[in-house]
Amino acid sequence: MDAAEEISKAEEFSDKNASKIHERIVKRQQLLAEGAERRKEARQKQTVAGESSEVFLEAFNAERAGLEQLLSGCLGAERTAVTRDLEQAAAKMAELQKLLNDSMMFLNQYEIRVAQSALQKLQASLSESREQAMPKKKFTFRSRSKAAEKDSAAPPAAPPAAPPAVTEVDGAAASSQQPDFSNISDQLLEKTSEEIQSRDVLLTHLTNCKVRLYGSPSTLHLKHLHGCEVLCGPVATSVFVDHCTNSVLAFPCQQLRTHNTSDTQVYLHVTSRAIIEDCRGVGFAPFSWSYPTLDQDFSASGLDPNRNNWSQVDDFNWLAAGTPSPNWTVIPEADRKTTWDP
Template sequence: MDAKERFYRKFQSEVADIQDHIGRLGAVAIVGGERKDASDSILASLSQLSLEVADAAEFIPAYDQRTYSNTVKSLTDRLNDELARLAPPKPRFQFKKSAKAAASAASAPAKADHRLLRGVPDAKAPADASVVSSLPDSDTKNTKNYNAGIAASSDAIRRPSFSSAKEINIAGHTGLHIILPLSASRATASGSLTDLAGCAVDMSVPTSSEARGGGGAAFQSLMLRNIERSLVVVGHVSGPVHMTKLKNCVLVVASRQVRIHECYDVDIYLDVRSRPIIEDCKNMRFAPLPSTYSDRTDGSANQWDQVDDFKWLRAEPSPNWSVLPEAERLPESVWTDAVRGTGRSTEDVLKAVGI
């Protein structure tokens, strides 16, 4: 594959990735600045993509470069339109009557002013009237802090139910063994695992065929970021999985698409319907999904070993990834006993998978 073809495939993949993120902005919470962080991340991706188009000028024709640039502009416009659509409505203003005006109004017949009803200031309002805003009611509904519950629990294995959550978010833990129960299948609209160290996390049960048969569903998308020295059994994802800044980890993933950035010394047991993509990674090793976690029925090919390194445009194979030798792959007994077993400490589980 020449450099021009590689760039085309990389560009198409990144465009699809950005479109997916823009389409999911409405599902990201405003509270805590999460939506702003998500939109900032999309803007950063668009900026990076624009720079990559400029850098590719040395090997792509000028016409193609203009086409790529126009696509980036269209994505930027779409993002701006989506942010405008999701922006909260502007508050309407009305005059608050002074004490003198209120007393006068109390002794006079009530008279509606259509301009005030529309939120237009009344030109005849008293000079000392003060302006107050009529703001929409805030959402006071409390949501359970599952991460606080995970941290506070003294159980050897944490089993957060996520039964009252809309999405699964596990963040900021060290040295914990976390297994999601079947009840978490109600919260698989999307998921994220961030800032974990020395953890073993198994999310396979809520997205299994058993859960899907009972009304549950595979994750629509999943994001993993800043994870070190950990085992993550992702489960099933109907959309993309994004992995960023993982080090010394073992992953088990079944998904439609996998994008991997800035990851080092990671073994991935994978079932994926499109070619995996890596960028800025080193010592990545790939193996097929263990049969313990496989329930594929569509007959499509597993492209676990068809990896594209978007930062390696040379003709020779990329040195940044390899196939995990069969002799070094973990046997099924490790997955069924050590990982799914309940009588082992977190360190025992990590040791069993070679971490």
């Protein structure tokens, strides 16, 4: 090889190396630019989230103050004015719940808990004001069973000698009022929207009953149910389930807490995340019950009908990251219940 060829190859090799070095420099610059852009977007998102959080808190606190003032004005007012104000307060409660539901994507967990606690206190004040202005009628239940129809002429059962003891469900006083249905077997039980709207509803110690709750209660407590089918309209805040076995439950809600429950199917619409604890054999599927005023009740509840986290379940007894909990499953589509009429 002569000197000219060696020089030519050396120049060619040098050009290739220079080209590779240039490509590496360009690629590195692109990566640096992309990283800087991602960091910029992240900062912008944090800023937007912070600003959105501030806007939410300002709006929420203003609406809450207005609602508290409205409820305080019910004390000592005439019945007509109280009835009007309570209807307005219930509508504002639904708007406030919807504001929270729509804002959860940019709120942190602490802000969500504080807002939920404020809503629960407001709901308790609303229920207390309603009770003072319009005392509830004595406890009754409706039944379509043939046995009940045959016994319709019989004298009504005597009321219990003493009110039931207060039962704690997930820290909430579930029976601070008379249960809506209690200690009943083998019957079809119903409540209308007028009977449960914006109320705390309690079902306890039912066996082989079919329950239909039409309307939008504030909370729903289900305790000691066996072999029951419970269908409920949109629940504005939380559903608490405790000691239920071999049952089928269906409801929309903002939050679900389930304890000590086994071999039960839950057809769920939930806008946060479902929580189970000390449970086994619980199956989940999307809510599929329907009735004529369901859309209206969704609107009254403040829940988002297009936001359903039915398959996002947290098991407090299962902390193995990356491994599914053995205590709950998704019900296969072929096995899901589609016919609900009794």
